[in-house]
Amino acid sequence: MNKMDKKYEPLFTPWKIGNVEIKNRIVMCPMGGTSLFGWFELGGCKFDKEAAKLFLKRAQNNVGLIIPGIAPLRDTFWGKWLWQNKKMFEDLKVFMDEIHKTGAKLFVQLTAGMGRSWAITELVAPLHKNKFTRALIKPIIDTSHELASPSEQPSRWAHDIICPEMTVEQIHEIIEAFAKTAKLCKEAGVDGVEVHAVHEGYLLDQFAIEFFNKRTDDYGGSFENRYRFATEVVKAIKESCGADYPVSLRYSVESKMKGFCEGAMPGEVYTEVGRNMEESERAAKYLQDAGYDMLNADNGTYDSWYWAHPPMYMPENCNLDDVSHIKKFVDIPVVCAGRMDPEVGAAAVAEGKIDAVGVARQFLVDPEWITKMIDDRLEDIKPCICCHSGCFNFSSSKGHANTQDLTDTMGLARCALNPETMQSKKYYIEPAAKQKKIAVIGGGIGGMEAAIVCAKRGHTVTLYEKSDKLGGVFIAAAAPSFKEKDRALIAWYNREIAKYPITVKLNTEVTDVKTLGADEVIVATGAVAKRIPIKGAERAIEAVDYLLGKQTVGDKVTVIGGGLTGCEIAYDLYLQGKKPTIVEMQDDLITTKGICLANTSYLRDCFKTNKVPVYLETGVSEIADGVVVVKDKEGKTFEIETDSVILSVGYNPAPVAEKAAHVHVIGDAAAVGNLRTVIWGAWDVCMKL
Numbered sequence: 001m002n003k004m005d006k007k008y009e010p011l012f013t014p015w016k017i018g019n020v021e022i023k024n025r026i027v028m029c030p031m032g033g034t035s036l037f038g039w040f041e042l043g044g045c046k047f048d049k050e051a052a053k054l055f056l057k058r059a060q061n062n063v064g065l066i067i068p069g070i071a072p073l074r075d076t077f078w079g080k081w082l083w084q085n086k087k088m089f090e091d092l093k094v095f096m097d098e099i100h101k102t103g104a105k106l107f108v109q110l111t112a113g114m115g116r117s118w119a120i121t122e123l124v125a126p127l128h129k130n131k132f133t134r135a136l137i138k139p140i141i142d143t144s145h146e147l148a149s150p151s152e153q154p155s156r157w158a159h160d161i162i163c164p165e166m167t168v169e170q171i172h173e174i175i176e177a178f179a180k181t182a183k184l185c186k187e188a189g190v191d192g193v194e195v196h197a198v199h200e201g202y203l204l205d206q207f208a209i210e211f212f213n214k215r216t217d218d219y220g221g222s223f224e225n226r227y228r229f230a231t232e233v234v235k236a237i238k239e240s241c242g243a244d245y246p247v248s249l250r251y252s253v254e255s256k257m258k259g260f261c262e263g264a265m266p267g268e269v270y271t272e273v274g275r276n277m278e279e280s281e282r283a284a285k286y287l288q289d290a291g292y293d294m295l296n297a298d299n300g301t302y303d304s305w306y307w308a309h310p311p312m313y314m315p316e317n318c319n320l321d322d323v324s325h326i327k328k329f330v331d332i333p334v335v336c337a338g339r340m341d342p343e344v345g346a347a348a349v350a351e352g353k354i355d356a357v358g359v360a361r362q363f364l365v366d367p368e369w370i371t372k373m374i375d376d377r378l379e380d381i382k383p384c385i386c387c388h389s390g391c392f393n394f395s396s397s398k399g400h401a402n403t404q405d406l407t408d409t410m411g412l413a414r415c416a417l418n419p420e421t422m423q424s425k426k427y428y429i430e431p432a433a434k435q436k437k438i439a440v441i442g443g444g445i446g447g448m449e450a451a452i453v454c455a456k457r458g459h460t461v462t463l464y465e466k467s468d469k470l471g472g473v474f475i476a477a478a479a480p481s482f483k484e485k486d487r488a489l490i491a492w493y494n495r496e497i498a499k500y501p502i503t504v505k506l507n508t509e510v511t512d513v514k515t516l517g518a519d520e521v522i523v524a525t526g527a528v529a530k531r532i533p534i535k536g537a538e539r540a541i542e543a544v545d546y547l548l549g550k551q552t553v554g555d556k557v558t559v560i561g562g563g564l565t566g567c568e569i570a571y572d573l574y575l576q577g578k579k580p581t582i583v584e585m586q587d588d589l590i591t592t593k594g595i596c597l598a599n600t601s602y603l604r605d606c607f608k609t610n611k612v613p614v615y616l617e618t619g620v621s622e623i624a625d626g627v628v629v630v631k632d633k634e635g636k637t638f639e640i641e642t643d644s645v646i647l648s649v650g651y652n653p654a655p656v657a658e659k660a661a662h663v664h665v666i667g668d669a670a671a672v673g674n675l676r677t678v679i680w681g682a683w684d685v686c687m688k689l
Contacts, residue, residue: 393593
């Protein structure tokens with residue numbers, strides 16, 4: 001503690017939730033996939049040893065309070081109630097003993113369900129739509145139960161699916177399950193429970209919000225009726241567990257909604273169709289008086305998902321003003337989450353604006369970040385870049401439900417930057433059986449990751465980079481103003497490389513791997529930009545050249561390609577005060593699966609709100625002087641006035657050598673992907689060398 005910068009000291013004072021004392025003000029917030037009771041297991045849920053390992057490591061590294069990801073009261077597959085699974089709680093008791101040895105506390109988060117926010121996948125959606133197949137799969141997965149909402153309404157993820165209205169009997173069944181499960185948690189030594197959630201547009205939030213709740217019974221209509229479900233839950237838990245057993249509530253201060261699947265931008269003046277601040281002031285006090293002992297708070301719903309899961313485009317501490325405002329209306333502790341900066345969070349705690357700082361994804365990328373902060377080793381903290389590529393890549397575009405792969409759905413809370421997170425059986429460092437001379441060609445993220453992993457395993461590593469600096473194409477990707485965490489990641493890699501006996505040879509282009517005298521060669525030379533065969537293509541600026549500042553642009557800029565890179569360039573141009581236009585051949589922006597809807601919906605909503613012209617299902621015919629000639633899906637040709645054209649139509653792998661006996665091609669040089677495929681792919685190769 002002596003080494004730590006004094007500005008962080010307010011985070012390391014004790015506080016209480018009910019009568020439970022927490023040693024510091026840092027809360028590890030819940031993340032889907034980190035449930036101790038398993039997540040989406042086909043064979044039925046059982047105690048998740050991988051999640052337990054994750055939490056124990058964080059507990060050993062000075063976190064104050066841990067709240068694991070949602071524990072469904074009823075298994076997604078086979079429909080067994082959690083309280084019926086006695087073995088689960090026997091395992092939980094053993095685990096809690098280990099957690100308490102570290103001085104950390106742990107609350108289990110229990111969920112009422114998702115309702116219209118249930119991320120139904122492209123695989124399951126057609127099975128639900130057909131009455132016969134829906135009935136056929138019901139014993140395995142009851143999609144109607146998972147989708148049950150306060151009222152009939154379209155699914156957030158598949159707009160052509162109408163979610164059924166939940167019955168009063170189902171509501172009472174869920175309330176009873178909360179009470180029974182919480183009692184078992186208490187008996188297992190769990191310090192408290194968190195109710196999920198009047199938050200993020202999940203089921204209890206849908207009941208609370210008039211926009212979603214059109215019921216005419218005791219659970220709809222008036223303010224009291226809309227919040228009845230949530231208040232009856234806490235009363236049932238208190239009756240079962242005792243008035244002094246702490247119950248936290250995951251809570252969204254404001255919904256930040258303009259309409260169905262349409263969120264509000266930071267700072268935007270708009271009409272709130274969900275919970276506005278006036279209602280929230282009343283609701284927070286009402287929920288406290290019902291028995292809740294803490295509000296674990298942020299903002300948003302699945303219609304404005306970027307508030308609850310802020311991508312890099314959202315400002316840091318984006319929810320702090322709203323959460324600190326709501327604290328004025330309650331006497332219970334209030335936690336604020338959402339891209340929280342520890343320095344800002346510490347100041348907010350010191351000023352009494354909030355009681356604790358909620359952090360989630362940073363715990364996935366670096367389990368030791370609090371310890372490093374205490375030891376004043378901030379430069380050693382690996383930064384989270386808010387990409388959602390490993391932890392929560394539920395993706396969707398026009399006409400598609402959740403397009404995420406099933407393996408991803410079943411394995412949330414992994415980390416693009418840290419393969420060991422929630423995958424410790426697959427990815428781990430162990431000394432190599434035989435030490436080798438390894439040459440890594442290409443100093444981008446993939447090459448640097450490969451060099452570090454090989455060095456950690458005891459190999460002698462030489463890293464070759466043809467330019468004068470390390471970082472590769474990621475230097476360009478990190479160039480926009482909102483990519484400060486990406487730039488921090490590059491700096492972290494440069495510092496990390498220096499910690500190991502890795503020989504770095506800059507300004508060294510390798511054309512023949514045989515000249516390197518290495519036992520194994522790793523090729524990480526990335527990809528090259530695609531060109532489109534149209535008249536005037538030579539007038540266009542390559543995306544990377546623009547990002548690196550090699551070529552400047554005028555005021556009106558046409559971006560050809562509405563994938564992630566193209567949209568980020570357009571957003572960067574908009575922030576600079578320029579006038580971007582996007583031309584995309586697909587029927588939506590960013591149709592690639594594996595890119596989180598929180599990220600993509602921010603960009604789509606931003607362009608819509610700020611009237612950035614977007615031409616979908618439109619191809620480019622010619623780039624001429626001052627205009628781009630395009631053709632839409634109806635075959636209509638028209639011109640877009642432009643000063644500059646930026647080309648962002650994808651990449652082709654560019655390996656300097658093909659895969660062979662002792663030559664391994666990784667990252668974009670093997671197949672164009674993202675940071676997750678680059679880093680995980682590097683480990684796949686390096687663990688075997």
